[in-house]
Amino acid sequence: MINNRFMANPQIPVPVDGKTYYGCCAGCKAKLESDPSARVAVDPVTQKPVDKALAVLGKTETGAVLNFENEQTFASYARGSAQN
Numbered sequence: 001m002i003n004n005r006f007m008a009n010p011q012i013p014v015p016v017d018g019k020t021y022y023g024c025c026a027g028c029k030a031k032l033e034s035d036p037s038a039r040v041a042v043d044p045v046t047q048k049p050v051d052k053a054l055a056v057l058g059k060t061e062t063g064a065v066l067n068f069e070n071e072q073t074f075a076s077y078a079r080g081s082a083q084n
Contacts (some may be wrong), residue, residue, distance in 0.1 A: 002028040002038055006063040019053035041067035045077050 002023060011022035014032040021039055023029040031038045043050050044066055055067035056074045068074040 002031055004041065004065045004067075006059050006065055016053075019051070021053050043067065043069045043073050045069075045073040 007024050009024070011024055012026075012029050014021045014023050014029050016033060016039065019039075021032045023032050039052050040049050041052055041055060042048070043055075046069055048069060050067045050069050052067055055069070056071055058066040058068060058074055058077065060066065066077070068077065
């Protein structure tokens with residue numbers, strides 16, 4: 001979640017305030033626990049902040065992970081990407 005890249009290996013679950021985030025290492029785990037901004041992304045369609053524990057995830061062909069508010073914004077993004 002920290003670097004917004006697809007990781008083929010299982011991630012470390014990091015519970016914070018009743019939600020579960022994921023990190024790839026002890027450093028990411030510590031950052032997720034201590035830095036609220038590490039737990040938020042921006043929906044590429046609406047440009048609104050999205051809690052990474054609640055986001056609908058998408059992955060680009062290059063392995064970048066995108067965080068969406070909901071299935072509708074994910075579908076809107078996928079339709080737009082398919083047209084390009």
